[in-house]
Amino acid sequence: MMSYDRDNSRNGRRQRKSFKRSRARGWGMGLYRNTRDGKVGGVCAGLADHFDIAHWVMRLMWVGGFLFTGTLALWAYLAAWILLSPQPSRYGGAAQGDDTDDSVAMEYDERYHDYRPRRAFRYPEPGTVRLNRARERLDDALRRVENMESYVTSRRFNLDREFSRL
Structure with a gap:
């Protein structure tokens, strides 16, 4: 009985570490909250950065989602606020507030004049x-x-x- 509890607590710690590490890395897709350009929690700004669209368009989409789905959009926003970590610092260190030392590959974005997480298949200009x-x-x-x-x-x-x- 005692070893079973000990194994479960180890698995729980391992899962929490894995969750924190995945969250700090942007879930492997470069998904982060943009707290610098965000209005409330930075979720819409972070999603707009990820999909490379204007921030106001993403906010408008959220308002439209809120009007059509009601509080479901609000719950989705709160879940994203919890699940997405803040955007990493410009020097490629760990995400703000996390004590992990995993670095995120960064690249300089000419349009925003700032360092952003490197994304595959993101082209700043049209074809x-x-x-x-x-x-x-x-x-x-x-x-x-x-x-x-x-x-x-x-x-x-x-x-x-x-x-x-x-």
């Missing part, structure tokens, strides 16, 4: 802008290759090569 930028780089590379070809086939290249042989 057309990225495609045009790639096209410009390819055109620049093609221009340099054309310049190199015209130099190699010119008389000046032959003259420079003869001088280098001396």
Whole structure:
């Protein structure tokens, strides 16, 4: 009986540690409360940062959810407030208020001029802008290759090569 209680208490501690560690890491998805830009608890601002939409849009969605579902949206907000940890500090340390030493990969976000948790598959510009930028780089590379070809086939290249042989 005594060993059974001891095993259950160890499992409970392990689960609490695992819960705290997952919460501090943003549940593996980069989900955090944005307490700096948030109005009440930072839940809407954090979700807006995660989905890369404007904060006011997420707040409007919450108000719409509250109007259509009643207190269910309020309970969901409170649950998210408890389950989401505050956004990590800008230097990649543990989340604010947590005593864990797990670091979160951070990247500099040009639009917000601040460090944010690194996210996979998050693109700040639309696809057309990225495609045009790639096209410009390819055109620049093609221009340099054309310049190199015209130099190699010119008389000046032959003259420079003869001088280098001396």
